[in-house]
Amino acid sequence: SAGTIGRFLRKSSLDELPQLLNVVWGQMSLVGPRPIVPAEVERYGRYMEFYCNLRPGITGLWQVSGRNDISYRRRVAMDTIYSRTRWVGGDIWIMVRTVPAVFASKGSF
Numbered sequence: 149s150a151g152t153i154g155r156f157l158r159k160s161s162l163d164e165l166p167q168l169l170n171v172v173w174g175q176m177s178l179v180g181p182r183p184i185v186p187a188e189v190e191r192y193g194r195y196m197e198f199y200c201n202l203r204p205g206i207t208g209l210w211q212v213s214g215r216n217d218i219s220y221r222r223r224v225a226m227d228t229i230y231s232r233t234r235w236v237g238g239d240i241w242i243m244v245r246t247v248p249a250v251f252a253s254k255g256s257f
Contacts, residue, residue, distance in 0.1 A: 180205025
């Protein structure tokens with residue numbers, strides 16, 4: 149059924165693949181904080197400036213560290229840490245860790 153297929157796509161993170169077009173168009177990065185919706189802005193509080201300094205990413209520190217298994221407060225902390233310390237080696241480390249995290253469906257719905 150459509151629900152079964154949708155759950156599989158979500159759990160396997162295959163539903164994220166269309167976002168590669170956003171990377172090609174320069175709207176997103178491969179690595180960076182996940183996009184947020186307006187209702188989430190308040191949750192970033194004083195750390196919103198760090199989030200705004202980056203392009204949203206398809207994968208990031210939050211995804212390889214547990215995704216939905218960690219608190220939102222920890223997510224904000226990870227986005228802030230990434231913003232302050234990002235470097236090419238760190239992005240490569242995150243991309244390498246993304247593969248097993250996706251296959252393990254770690255923290256996915």
